[in-house]
Amino acid sequence: MNLDPPYDFPPYRSTALRHPTRPLVPMAPGPVETSGPLLGGGRVRPGDHDLTRQGGGEPLGERINVSGRILDAAGRPVRGQLVEMWQANAAGRYHHRVDQHPAPIDPNFAGAGRCLTDDEGRYRFVTVLPGPYPWGNHPNAWRPAHLHFSVFGTAFAERLVTQMYFPGDPLQAHDPIFHGVRDPKARQRMIAALDWATTEDSFALGYHFDLVVSGRLATPTES
């Protein structure tokens, strides 16, 4: 089964006018696709990984530590590379003009962070648990809680934008975007694990989420 979601996926209505109708053209990636930018030093300031310290006070919500590794298809760490993350606040509202969900904006939460991976490919964010929120896809459409991740490998071909979900969220079973990934095992790879090692007593829960950037350069092993 194909790893990545189809472009044409009727349950997610916005795909209707935005999917190619001609077959994708297969090609061997050239030197431009097999190389890629290293978006490292100078692009991230100390503290950019901590979304709870970007306002005048602390944001509302359950404080969480989110960490993991960026790996390539061979399991090698992606080192010194940019990781971008953005999300809704604890009430399920994005700090964005387009978001009209009548849940409160948190003046202390902008909802975006950045960091660089270390020599073992590790990244880390401190933030608050995002709330679920309704969207206009169908009646009673609610997105499960999620974080948006934008990560880079060492090749342009490995570029990945995805979403991280939380374990045990009943909304996942009803979400067209989550289910755009047709392989149930692959869907599970978008769900973080509760992580006692990064849970801080009396302070914050930890979640662990590894990202593997294959860039379709390697054949998925899933059947």
Add this chain to the structure above:
Amino acid sequence: MSTDWERYGIAPQRSALPEPTGPTPSQTVGPYYEIGMSWMGAEGEQLVPPDSPGAIRLGGRVLDGNGDPVPDAVLELWHPEVGWGRSLVDATGTYRFSVATVPYYALDVFARGTLQRLATRVYLPPADDGDELLAGLEPDRRATLVAVEADGGLRHDIRLQGEGETVFLVW
């Protein structure tokens, strides 16, 4: 007095975390990518400074299957000898870059309504007909990958669907 947690099997466990079992699937960038992806500002669009010798303006619109502008898309451009850039389209679906002359750039389109990136290339005119990818395409399809000269710069519209649909790539 401390509790014999092990007896009840509910203790916080520092057990080994699951190792990844395969590639992480893609998900849509959604409508709110600006929150996380706009921090570079206009500099993100400048693979080369616009006032540098040889700099070229490259821009165009992203259009959907009705020919309507897509106002929530982000484009990323890359060439190893020039660099990397990102442009968030405006309300009219228009993107813009400042680039240098190379045969082509790799180009990704991310948007609300696309569950994974749309990978393509943009060739700078005059494109080399002997290029391996271009040579394998019918002329009308080939044309969707080649920018055209306009207003002292280069124009390249991306059509996600339908008439003149841009060639998208898979490898």
